[in-house]
Amino acid sequence: MSAPAVAPRPRFAIVDIARGVAIIAMVAYHLCWDLSYFRFIAPDVGRDPNWVLIARSILAVFLFLVGVGLVLGHGKTIRWRAFRRRTGFVVLGALAITLGTFLVFPDSFVYFGVLHAIALFSILALPFLFVPLWLTGLVAAAMIALPFFLSNALFNEKLYSWIGFWQVPPPTNDLVPIFPWLAAVLIGIVATRLILASSVATRLAAICPTGRLPRLLAGLGRWSLLIYLLHQPILLGLIYPAAAVLQPQIAMRQTDFLASCQSTCEAGGTTAPLCTTYCQCGLEGVQQNDLWDAIYSGMVSAQQQTILDASNRQCSALIYPALNDTP
Structure with a gap:
């Protein structure tokens, strides 16, 4: 006699909408990251504290929704076939990203x-679909807290960095270690189990927006995994050729040079207008003598240093004419 079929849970449109909003936010962030990497925009999106906060907030929402999806997708009985199919697709996507980023970066x-x-x-979160809620919450709290108290140089290595506890993370464009990020999935599980055990679940399930925008967001949410896989190749396919043609890094390095020079000059007590004249003169000297690589690398030859010194004297004489009389 076959086991009775498990009644499927109702689909929560609000969860699909939340996924849609999250994937739009992720695509927007990656667009800004790409524009920053190719120097179309000035902020260093990968390191600027405000941008880092934005990225981590988006990631936290994504992982929270993973926990929500695990509860809604399985409930009290794990649907192994669906779980293996979806997890296998995610693994293939992860391998594709590793290969693609290795070729590009x-x-x-x-x-x-x-x-x-x-x-x-x-996979790690599956047992927490069934254990007491207090235990899941306790594990989540421990996973958040431990990185504040535990760190070791061993985890600076790529081989172990995916666990967490590093002192200095290894160079990579994206790293989401178990500690503390598994906690976001567990919090999603706790929140969803609490909601499903209350009358709130019925009211949330009844929410079915009919407007064009909610339907669009819900559709994006249902296809969020595919969108995540495809959006970066599409963005890079557009931005990389544009950068090769427009060469925004040239204009940006000029802006960076002038801003740094202006700040240093004014800090020495020279007035802003004179500093502007001095720095513009210095920029022209760098360009005419093709000294960009030397300046950015810090590897300045004796001949290049002589040229830089002569350019600095010429620019100083431009703003302080009395220097022209100096032997």
Whole structure:
């Protein structure tokens, strides 16, 4: 006699909408990251504290929704066939990202990014669909707290960095370690189990927006995994050729040079207008003598240093004419 079929849970449109909003935010962030990397925009999106906060907030929402999806997708009985199919697809996507980023960014390729984390976290989180809520919450709290108290140089190595506890993370464009990020999935599990055990679940399930925008967001949410896989190749396919043609890094390095020079000059007590004249003169000297590589690398030959010194004297004489009389 076959076991009775498990009644499927209702689909929560609000969860699909939340996924849609999250994937739009992720695509927007990666667009800004790409524009920053190719120097179309000035902020260093990968390191600027405000941008880092934005990235981590988006990641936390994504992983929270992974926990929500695990509860809604399985409930009290794990649907192994569906779980293996979805996890296998995520693993293949993660491997594709590793290969793609290795080809494009060999020094900072993604070896344990968002999709790698989602695949592993989905497996690690399965037992927490059934254990007492207080235990799940306790484990989540411990996972958040431990990185504040435990660190070791061993975890600076790529081989172990996916666990967490590093002192200095290895170079990579995306790293989502178990500690503390598995906690976001567990919090999603706790929140969803609490909601499903209350009357709130019925009211949330009844929410079915009919407007064009909610339907669009819900559709994006249902296809969020595929969108995540495809959006970066599409963005890079557009931005990389544009950067090769427009060469925004040239204009940006000129802007950076002038800003740094202006700040240093004014800090020495020279007025802003004179500093502007001095720095513009210095920029012309760097360009005419093709000294960009020397300046950015810090590897200045004796001949290049002589040229720089002569340019500095010429620019100083331009703003302080009395220097022209100096023997």
